[in-house]
Amino acid sequence: MNVDSWEPKIVSFFCNWCTYGAADLAGVSRFQHPPNTRVIRVPCSGRVSPKFILAAFMNGADGVWVSGCHPGDCHYIEGNLYARRRFTLLKNQMEYMGLEPGRLHFSWISSAEASKYIEVITEVIDAVRALGPNTRFVKPQAKVA
Template sequence: MHTSDETQEVTDENWEPKIIAFLCNWCSYAGADLAGVSRIQYPPNVRVVRVPCSGRINPLHVLKSLQVGVDAVLVSGCHPGDCHYISGNYYARRKFSVLNDLLEFIGIEKGRVNFSWVSAAEGEAFAQVIRDVTEKTRKLGPNKIFKEDQ
């Protein structure tokens, strides 16, 4: 049993966005690592899932993330032409173009799912992407699309 001191209700004043980032191992994850070792500051709202390639991300994982209450999703891969697996990032770009159309159709606001290219040498660029996604998500507010109590 929790007392009122042990639990804190989330209100508009203390709400912080929860963001999940699917990062390709070879570029975006390495860019995140570079940002970390370079001590580049960015919001702590993001949780990283390291994947072999952005082209391997199943769009259903993005939808499931939103369904369980994540406020935004970021998918980030290698720049076009620089994929470790030759064309994985091209597959990812096509998948997420179609996914964005589906998200719009089912009523999920533009900006809940984000896609970016970040190379291993772009630690500052990675930090800026996280800042941008966090700010965009703050403006959108909490993800309520799948909440039953609406």
């Protein structure tokens, strides 16, 4: 793999009510942003299990971004607060698994904040790009004869 042409693959788990709406608004508004993310729409950021995040890393993601409603604005009352606690613990445990904690990002973005979405997506991609490819769970390639 050529390091100069490498681009990070980011798996993003977006709350249906807020961040997904911001991403949609950014697209409809034709805001320019890097195409490095693969978005998974979830009902609430509180629904995202640490197993989903680890599965993303094990299947080749270079970074994971979870984003939901602002505290106090969750459509499911406290789902985003549960998510914040869960991911704080997961981020602390990632070092023991051999993953840099900087590969996991968490944010709050309302559906009306398309410009903030663009700022955060750029920050996440730049942070993961600085860390380089995720080599922790990469399976060795078979040699071609």
